Every structure is written in structure tokens, then in C-alpha cells.
Amino acid sequence: DQQVKQNSPSLSVQEGRISILNCDYTNSMFDYFLWYKKYPAEGPTFLISISSIKDKNEDGRFTVFLNKSAKHLSLHIVPSQPGDSAVYFCAARRTHGGSQGNLIFGKGTKLSVKP
Amino acid sequence: DAGITQSPRHKVTETGTPVTLRCHQTENHRYMYWYRQDPGHGLRLIHYSYGVKDTDKGEVSDGYSVSRSKTEDFLLTLESATSSQTSVYFCAISEGGTGANVLTFGAGSRLTVL
Numbered sequence: 001d002q003q004v005k006q007n008s009p010s011l012s013v014q015e016g017r018i019s020i021l022n023c024d025y026t027n028s029m030f031d032y033f034l035w036y037k038k039y040p041a042e043g044p045t046f047l048i049s050i051s052s053i054k055d056k057n058e059d060g061r062f063t064v065f066l067n068k069s070a071k072h073l074s075l076h077i078v079p080s081q082p083g084d085s086a087v088y089f090c091a092a093r094r095t096h097g098g099s100q101g102n103l104i105f106g107k108g109t110k111l112s113v114k115p
Numbered sequence: 116d117a118g119i120t121q122s123p124r125h126k127v128t129e130t131g132t133p134v135t136l137r138c139h140q141t142e143n144h145r146y147m148y149w150y151r152q153d154p155g156h157g158l159r160l161i162h163y164s165y166g167v168k169d170t171d172k173g174e175v176s177d178g179y180s181v182s183r184s185k186t187e188d189f190l191l192t193l194e195s196a197t198s199s200q201t202s203v204y205f206c207a208i209s210e211g212g213t214g215a216n217v218l219t220f221g222a223g224s225r226l227t228v229l
Contacts, residue, residue: 006157032214032215032216034215034217041222041223042222042223043119043205043207043220043221043222043223044158044205044220045220046217046218046219049215049217051215089157089158091158093215093216102148102160102163102173102216103160103216103218104160105150105157105158105159106157107155107156107157108157
């Protein structure tokens with residue numbers, strides 16, 4: 001049962017345009033959502049997060065939007081640059097009781113930004 | 116860069132042999148994790164640790180064991196490797212506490228089981 005879904009395996013965008021990566025989830029108990037970026041032969045690196053009590057978080061060219069009623073979040077990259085070409089993972093966290101909670105990842109979307 | 120070192124970075128082994136992957140951190144973080152990454156599956160949690168000698172299973176723990184005898188080291192052991200365990204393994208650490216629980220990942224260990 002996949003709790004975090006990234007339904008688009010790949011996305012191609014022209015340099016300077018907007019990239020929109022989507023993520024859907026099924027568990028309404030998730031309290032934080034995160035985006036990671038991964039280059040080949042490297043570990044994933046943290047990009048941006050959003051709390052479930054927010055609907056938007058912005059950091060430079062990266063903005064994450066959360067629609068709780070639709071159980072949907074999206075990552076917007078504006079403007080897109082060739083260096084943004086990577087695999088992007090959506091992740092969600094659920095805490096229960098006093099536990100730390102672990103991250104559940106989607107399958108990833110490969111973004112290609114063409115010059 | 117966060118101080119996480121994974122070793123070995125690459126390993127080729129044969130079915131049935133034992134394999135141990137090591138994760139070493141210099142951040143003194145409480146939480147450590149082992150994930151595997153496979154095409155079409157994303158990142159899946161194998162085991163995690165919330166302190167010395169405190170570990171728990173993730174979603175794909177069958178065939179794997181872990182140990183954490185020191186804060187800085189988290190070992191992942193495949194007692195008898197199988198071809199289905201061919202994968203890229205990532206160690207991650209986090210400080211814990213409230214907030215988003217941002218994980219910092221190592222560079223990965225690529226394991227091939229023939």
C-alpha cells in the first residue's frame with residue numbers, strides 16, 4: 001500500500017520556465033512533508049519542507065504548496081535551471097505518541113531541464 | 116557537509132555470503148537509518164536506530180539485521196545475501212525532536228549480489 005505517490009516518473013522542462021512536481025498521499029495523519037533532490041551517484045539532499053498546518057512554504061526559487069483536502073502537494077521551481085536536473089523525492093512523516101516518526105518516500109520524479 | 120561516511124562504497128559478492136555495510140557519523144545525532152533505493156520503488160526504510168542498542172524494523176527488514184554499539188556507528192548486515200538484495204543502500208542521520216525530522220544522507224553503498 002503506497003502511502004506517498006509520485007505518479008509522474010519523469011518531467012522535461014525548458015530552462016527559465018516553471019517546473020511543477022506533484023505528490024499525493026493517503027494518510028491524513030502525516031504532519032510534515034519534505035522534498036529531497038538526488039543527483040546520480042550521490043545521496044539525497046534536503047530541499048524544502050512544509051508543516052501540515054501550512055499551505056505554502058517558499059525558499060528562493062523553490063515553493064511547496066499543500067492542499068490537505070485533496071491530500072496533494074506540489075513543488076514549484078521558478079525559474080528552472082539545468083542544474084536542477086535530478087530525481088526529486090517527496091516524503092511524508094507521521095508521528096505517533098512520543099515517537100520521532102519516520103519518513104515515507106515516494107518513488108521519485110526525474111526532472112530534466114533543457115537549455 | 117554532514118559527517119556521514121558509508122563503507123564500502125561498492126561491493127560485489129556472491130549469493131549466500133554474509134555482507135556488512137558500515138555507516139559512521141561524526142555529528143553525534145541520536146537517530147540513524149538504513150534505506151535501500153531500487154528502480155520503481157524509491158527509498159524504502161530497512162531498519163533504524165533511536166539510540167545505542169536501540170533499533171527497530173522498517174518496511175523491508177526481512178533478510179537484514181542491524182547493530183549500534185556506539186553512537187557514531189550503525190551496521191547493516193545481510194546474513195546470507197540474495198540477488199534480490201542487489202541495491203543501493205543509503206544511511207541517514209537526524210537529530211530528532213520536533214519539526215520536520217530532516218534526514219541527512221550518506222553517499223550510498225552500491226551492492227551487487229551475483
